[in-house]
Amino acid sequence: MILVQLKSEKYLIFSADLIRISEIIFSNLLKQAIKEVTVMYRITSGYNKIVILITLLMSISTAQDSHNYFPHHQGDFWEYQIVYWSDSYTELSQRKIIFDSTDVLGNSYIRDMTIEYSQYPRVSFNNYKIDARGNVYETDSLYNIRYLYFKADAIPGEIWFPVENDTFQVNKLGEVWIDSIFNVVQQAKSVAFYYAYDLNDTTLWLNYLSEILTEDFGLIWKGGGEQFYDMYLNGAVINGILHGDTTTISSVPEPIKRPNNTEKASIKAYPNPFNSNLMFFIDLPEPDMANMIIYNIEGRIIRRLIRNSRLSAGANMIVWDGTANNGQKASSGLYFYVFRTSTKIERGKLYLIR
Numbered sequence: 001m002i003l004v005q006l007k008s009e010k011y012l013i014f015s016a017d018l019i020r021i022s023e024i025i026f027s028n029l030l031k032q033a034i035k036e037v038t039v040m041y042r043i044t045s046g047y048n049k050i051v052i053l054i055t056l057l058m059s060i061s062t063a064q065d066s067h068n069y070f071p072h073h074q075g076d077f078w079e080y081q082i083v084y085w086s087d088s089y090t091e092l093s094q095r096k097i098i099f100d101s102t103d104v105l106g107n108s109y110i111r112d113m114t115i116e117y118s119q120y121p122r123v124s125f126n127n128y129k130i131d132a133r134g135n136v137y138e139t140d141s142l143y144n145i146r147y148l149y150f151k152a153d154a155i156p157g158e159i160w161f162p163v164e165n166d167t168f169q170v171n172k173l174g175e176v177w178i179d180s181i182f183n184v185v186q187q188a189k190s191v192a193f194y195y196a197y198d199l200n201d202t203t204l205w206l207n208y209l210s211e212i213l214t215e216d217f218g219l220i221w222k223g224g225g226e227q228f229y230d231m232y233l234n235g236a237v238i239n240g241i242l243h244g245d246t247t248t249i250s251s252v253p254e255p256i257k258r259p260n261n262t263e264k265a266s267i268k269a270y271p272n273p274f275n276s277n278l279m280f281f282i283d284l285p286e287p288d289m290a291n292m293i294i295y296n297i298e299g300r301i302i303r304r305l306i307r308n309s310r311l312s313a314g315a316n317m318i319v320w321d322g323t324a325n326n327g328q329k330a331s332s333g334l335y336f337y338v339f340r341t342s343t344k345i346e347r348g349k350l351y352l353i354r
Contacts, residue, residue, distance in 0.1 A: 070213075072100050084229045107131050155173065267339050280305075280337075290341050292318065292338070
């Protein structure tokens with residue numbers, strides 16, 4: 001039995017090892033900003049008392065450092081310019097945090113959506129976990145860990161293996177320096193990603209990608225190695241504050257306005273049929289209030305996707321994940337959508353295949 005005392009509060013923990021204890025202590029430090037922790041442990045001869053003095057800087061720096069390098073509040077938004085090497089062709093890419101949650105141990109769970117704008121928008125979703133120590137993992141949709149993307153306590157030159165028991169893939173922390181991004185002075189780090197054909201001979205390592213991260217804005221550049229493009233940060237909205245280029249993003253993140261908009265509103269569903277996520281691409285000639293409802297074949301409301309929400313002029317995207325209003329998965333079959341604005345009503349068929 002281990003007794004952890006945080007000032008006036010006490011926690012009894014059974015069958016816990018030191019790592020588990022440190023995670024719990026750290027989680028409470030983050031919540032309560034406590035500078036002194038008293039830990040008492042029981043041995044056969046009685047109680048021994050250990051006093052651990054932890055300054056705020058020492059206790060919080062590691063995990064907070066990684067959290068700062070990966071902003072993840074719902075609504076955080078980034079816009080990037082992608083420059084392809086072959087013909088200097090450029091595209092815009094937008095990334096937005098659409099879900100974040102933190103458990104009692106201080107682990108954060110994040111889901112993002114990325115749209116790359118070319119002739120046809122390309123949409124992708126990613127899931128991440130940031131543990132209480134600040135390690136960043138990419139996960140599947142159920143937050144099962146796939147690989148370790150960023151190691152919190154890595155020092156310059158240190159390597160780590162993203163996939164357990166797999167030494168072929170290697171990540172390496174490069175330089176750390178102070179830089180000014182959008183007139184904000186902050187620390188920056190470079191991370192290189194390798195295929196290691198021989199761990200003992202770095203000349204045989206293939207650098208297939210590099211990234212630069214900063215402590216306030218996260219990813220600001222990606223490319224190099226075996227990639228055929230460079231991706232640069234144009235601007236970002238972090239915790240509701242706009243930084244950088246404002247020509248295509250605003251203080252309230254909205255999808256980019258694509259050129260050559262028609263004068264009439266239009267809506268397209270893709271893919272259709274679908275079995276997981278269905279995307280509605282909505283073009284409006286001007287900002288307008290909108291509603292959108294999904295009905296089943298019997299005419300019953302299955303999901304209200306848009307409820308009296310204001311959509312921007314130009315391109316908008318709405319995602320239906322195939323669930324009903326009660327959170328349960330909708331069954332396979334034929335569905336109908338009705339999209340309304342102040343000047344237009346659009347209807348269409350949707351086919352869900354499980």
